[in-house]
Amino acid sequence: MQLTGSEIVVECLKEQGVDTVFGYPGGAILNVYDALYKHSDEITHILTSHEQGASHAADGYARATGRVGVCLATSGPGATNLVTGIATAYMDSIPVVAITCNVNLPLLGKDSFQEVDITGITLPITKHNFIVKDINSLADTIRRAFEIAQTGRPGPVLIDIPKDVTGVIAEYEKKVIEPVRPDEVSVSDEEINTAVEMIEAAEKPYIFVGGGAVLSDASDELFEFVKRVDAPVCDTLMGKGAFPGTDELYTGMLGMHGTKTSNFGVSECDLLIVVGARFSDRVTGNAKKFANHAKILQFDVDPAEMDKNIVITAGVTGDIKTVLKKVNEKLSQQSHKPWVKQIEEYKAKYPLSYHPDVLSxxxxxxxxxxxxxxxxxxxxxxxxxxxxxxxxxxxxxxxxxxxxxxxxxxxxxxxxxxxxxxxxxxxxxxxxxxxxxxxxxxxxxxxxxxxxxxxxxxxxxxxxxxxxxxxxxxxxxxxxxxxxxxxxxxxxxxxxxxxxxxxxxxxxxxxxxxxxxxxxxxxxxxxxxxxxxxxxxxxxxxxxxxxxxxxxxxxxxx
Known part of the structure; x- marks a missing residue:
């Protein structure tokens, strides 16, 4: 099938099951918007008031649905207005694909009107980025971008397409996109066994949950894990909702504005089990004194997070859902009644409170x-x-x-x-x-x-x-x-x-x-x-x- 570059962009979005995009048009991306117009019954476009709003909307869509969020912008200031939103998604590991268009190929690198090197600008804040100079690689690049955004540790990917590439014609062949599935094979049995041994040896374990548990859709496995370990649970901002905030074992957030219960409990535990969290400085406070009475066991999909901010005792690298499933299969039922009772006493002693009579x-x-x-x-x-x-x-x-x-x-x-x-x-x-x-x-x-x-x-x-x-x-x-x-x-x-x-x-x-x-x-x-x-x-x-x-x-x- 012979299609223009802009039509290939739209067809590739449809391949990925994209139903909503957020953006703002401009001269360089006009061909893509013309193609979107013809498919408005299949893909809803939300015209934001500013490109930054489009990038945040794509991010919010991704966080709420678990699917990839998509935003569009034109060249120059349109593209740079996406930067804050892309960086936001990058820091929180959110799968977003940002599509920008640039000046024509012969004008690249000549300080042309509304030209900016958006791939250079976003290199440190994207999981990967592309500039597509050959229409014959356009479809595969878009497919690769969506795959990268979702696999392993998620993150934003940017695709920059010169305007003339969106206007020329090339052969397009539709592909059926298989859902991205976590890699279960690479999780080490040795690491799992070590984790189980550490948990079964602990007398005062504490479970610390981060955004990785949300991103991997591991709530069910996490709930089973918590009950099997029989330990109190705290979380980060990103980890909210992975474990129910209404459960009796939940003690609130950890860190600078965490509850006293969580902060004191983590400081006194003998094993801190970290589930998909990266030890942000707002969580750890003084890193040299963080959980320094405890062994630290970390589960994370990204091996680069191991020993990055806090030196750990042991770690398991892999998708959180997979890791928890494998640990649950091997871990015997634990009981820590005295420790849980101590934490319950902290909860009773240090509740969150506020002035009752005024609007606050x-x-x-x-x-x-x-x-x-x-x-x-x-x-x-x-x-x-x-x-x-x-x-x-x-x-x-x-x-x-x-x-x-x-x-x-x-x-x-x-x-x-x-x-x-x-x-x-x-x-x-x-x-x-x-x-x-x-x-x-x-x-x-x-x-x-x-x-x-x-x-x-x-x-x-x-x-x-x-x-x-x-x-x-x-x-x-x-x-x-x-x-x-x-x-x-x-x-x-x-x-x-x-x-x-x-x-x-x-x-x-x-x-x-x-x-x-x-x-x-x-x-x-x-x-x-x-x-x-x-x-x-x-x-x-x-x-x-x-x-x-x-x-x-x-x-x-x-």
């Missing part, structure tokens, strides 16, 4: 949990509200908490919420933002309205850059340099100007009523929640301190 971030998150019955997809921006969303919403299933963990991208959540809602339309999708983050990409409310994507945007509005201000309060003697946002911006009016419904809440009851209304409207809603500027996230670990030094508001008062 934790209250907002708990009320969202109550009204959605824990069955929503929550996306967030980055900052205090992100930590509250991690602490006070109980995630019982994977792929229901979408947030920028590694890169910490302000402006991520709104685009991600659009992608999540397109991928899982039957779920309520709520983006929780601070007012500083909402300003970053609030133009995507117009996208939600344009395409009638009924997301609920909750702005926890403290009129400051909350997390930065918290650090300034605690560590910079209250020198609030450039963190006050107390200006005349009215988010309710902005929402209405873009065609959404705008609501405001100043009290707990007003928020209850506003969110209840938002759930019934079936259209984009923005709720502006006015909270105190000095609200803080507790507990906290000071930078450079061990996680066992976690402190809260009561400790500061003393």
């Amino acid at each position: 971030g934790p209250f907002v998150v708990e009320e969202i949990y109550r009204q959605t019955k824990g069955d929503a997809i929550i996306t967030t921006e980055v900052g205090q509200h992100q930590m509250w969303a991690a602490q006070f919403y109980k995630y019982s299933r994977p792929r229901t908490f979408l947030t920028s963990g590694g890169l910490g991208t302000m402006g991520y959540g709104l685009g991600a919420s659009l992608g999540a809602k397109m991928g899982v339309p039957d779920k309520t999708v709520v983006n929780i933002a601070g007012d500083g983050c909402f300003r970053m990409n609030m133009n995507e409310i117009a996208t939600a309205v344009r395409h009638n994507i009924p997301i609920i945007q909750v702005v926890i509005n403290n009129h400051v850059l909350g997390m930065v201000r918290q650090w300034q309060t605690l560590f910079y003697e209250k020198r609030y340099s450039q963190t006050v946002l107390n200006d005349a911006v009215d988010f309710v009016k902005l929402a209405e100007a873009m065609g959404a419904t705008g609501l405001r809440a100043n009290t707990q009851q007003e928020f209850r009523v506003a969110f209840e209304k938002a759930l019934t409207l079936g259209k984009p809603v923005v709720i502006d929640c006015q909270i105190d500027s000095d609200e803080k996230v507790w507990p906290m670990v000071a930078p450079g301190a061990p996680i066992s030094d976690a402190f809260d508001e009561g400790d500061v008062a003393r």
Whole structure:
């Protein structure tokens, strides 16, 4: 079959089962958009307000569905506007394919209009990238890009196509794409046996769950593993929902804003079992003092993560779902009643709490949990509200908490919420933002309205850059340099100007009523929640301190 390059792009997307793409057209990518127009009944295109929104939407789609997210952009500034979203996906190992188009082949390298070396720019933040200069390799390159994005440790892949390649004709032959399956053969029996021996010898094991357990769809195997080990469980931001936050063995997040229970328990355990986590500095605190009473057993698909940030005792390299399945087959039922009881006592002694009578971030998150019955997809921006969303919403299933963990991208959540809602339309999708983050990409409310994507945007509005201000309060003697946002911006009016419904809440009851209304409207809603500027996230670990030094508001008062 003879097709143009742009038609081959669309046919290859269809081969991969792509039903939704996010993007923004421009001159270099016009041929591809013309081909998409002819297939609009098969592939839905969401025109975002900015290319960064498209990259975050593709990321959110991928996290919510487990499929590859796809975004499109033109050359030059269109391509560079994807960079932040690509880097966000790279840091959190999210499978995204970004397709950009560039200037014609004879114009490459000549500083032509809207030319940029996007493959050079994105080389450090992609799993792989391609520039396709020969149309005869176009189809296979696209197929290879999707395969790379999904296999092993997932990640973003970029394909750059010069415009003239999208216009010439070549032979295209359709291929049936087989689903990507994890490599079960390469998991070492010796490593599995060592892991089982370490677990069976432990008296005080603790299980630490990261995003790898979510990405490998290993929740069932993880649940069986936890019950078989009979150990308490903590997690990272990326690991939320892999193990139910409602289970009695769950102790909350670990690290800088983790619970005291998790931080103290990990500091006292004799075996830390790390399931698909990479030992981020926000988790470990002072790395030299992290879990230094414990042997460390790490399960990870990426051998490069072994001994990278923390020296481990032993590791098993492989897909998390496969590793857990193999360990479960060999591990006998364990019992650690005294240890579990000790951790339960910590949970009773150090619960998460907040001021009960005022509208606050934790209250907002708990009320969202109550009204959605824990069955929503929550996306967030980055900052205090992100930590509250991690602490006070109980995630019982994977792929229901979408947030920028590694890169910490302000402006991520709104685009991600659009992608999540397109991928899982039957779920309520709520983006929780601070007012500083909402300003970053609030133009995507117009996208939600344009395409009638009924997301609920909750702005926890403290009129400051909350997390930065918290650090300034605690560590910079209250020198609030450039963190006050107390200006005349009215988010309710902005929402209405873009065609959404705008609501405001100043009290707990007003928020209850506003969110209840938002759930019934079936259209984009923005709720502006006015909270105190000095609200803080507790507990906290000071930078450079061990996680066992976690402190809260009561400790500061003393």
